[in-house]
Amino acid sequence: MRTVTVVGASLSGLYAARELRAQGFDGRLVIIGEEPHAPYDRPPLSKDFLTGRTDEAQLALTDTEETEGLGAEWLLGVRARGLDARGRTVLLGDGRTVATDGVVIATGASARRLPGDRLAGVHTLRTLDDARGLREDLGCGTRRIVVIGGGFIGAETASSCAALGHSVTVLEAAALPLVPQLGAEMAAACAALHRRGGVELIIGTGVAGLRGTVAVTGVELSDGRTLPADIVIVGIGATPNTAWLAGSTVVLRDGVLCDDGCATALPQVVAVGDVARVGGSRAEHWTSATEQPRVAVANLLAGRTTRTLRSVPYFWSDQYGSRLQFAGRRRDGDTVRIAEGELTGGAPPDGGFLALYEREGRTTAVLSVDRPRPFMRARRELVREEGQVSSGAA
Secondary structure (H helix, E strand, C coil): CEEEEEEEECHHHHHHHHHHHHCCCEEEEEEEEECCCEEEHHHHHCCHHHCCCCCCCCCCCCCHHHHHHHEEEECCCCCEEECCCCEEEEECCCCCCCCCCCCCCCCCCECCCCCCCEEEEECHHHHHHHHHHHHHHHHCCEEEEEECCCCCHHHHHHHHHHCCCCEEEECCCCCCCCCHHHHHHHHHHHHHHHHHHEEEEEEEECEEEHHHHHHEEEEEEECEEECCCEEECCCCCCEECCCCHHCCCCEEECCCCEEECCEEECCCCCCCCCEEEEEEEECHHHHHHHHHHHHHHHHHHHHHCCCCCCCCCCEEEEECCEEEEEEEEECCCCCCEECCCEEEEECCCCEEEEEEEEECCCEEEEEEEHHHHHHHHHHHHHHHHCCCCCCCHC
């Protein structure tokens, strides 16, 4: 294998490039990125970057020394528009082509949008440029802000806006935010953080449309109400960036379909990060983006799946001065036991809590609010038990 092309100068793309060199690949390495920026860390965009505690230089995931050490050709600010797997060629939006022997797909995902959200004052928050635009708007005096979507991005952004002194309302169409991830009981406990932070949470109501001509002036709800708004932030999830693969023989199903080793059905093509549907699921979390490349690169260089990914899902979120941490695989029907702390009126106490999800006498997941050390112990035990179950199944 003489040339490997990483499509996506993302967190997972950078990790894949590092792994290629670490695992002995000494050939030509090409990294293609649609954004003009070198790889940067996305989690701070909705938190410290918005509030001004972090600047752009601190977001960088690599430096000049490492960049030179990778010995890669960086093609930034150019979009991949196609993959000719038979001809082993990546087609670029500017008309160029890159001949390659292996491909790592790391194109990530893009924020979902609403009809009419091109009005001034309407923002999504996925990229550095998104965050730049929103931060500029937030610096123009106290604003009335409506955040559409109570998931992690919506909650974190609402928290940052409230910390800056803005009037914030969060709209969530479901009965509660984060129910799929946490279950109803724990989702209700975490939803109480909005009230603690002085943010209004409206649940069970959808958005009928946005009001305004040039700039947004309000959000029309499905129940007939209209919320006045100077800024609207749309946080309704993300769509995997697979349009450039249309017409190729890569199988697409809410992402790039991969086996448990991040390998596609095509020889010498693997996928990692938010765009990859690995073993039946697609995880948009920092840990997945950093863990998958090691296995994916090993299988790419081997030309077949020799290693599979065995990890316990983990994510965290910082909201209203509290840190939420979750690990494991929760399913409907799991019972929840508060192992530390006590929920008063369904809300987290000042000292936080630790909750264990259990099924048939076994812990399946763990949730913590402001209990990082107990959480890490519980997470390690969960990983150990998961390993024992996997070994037993084998």
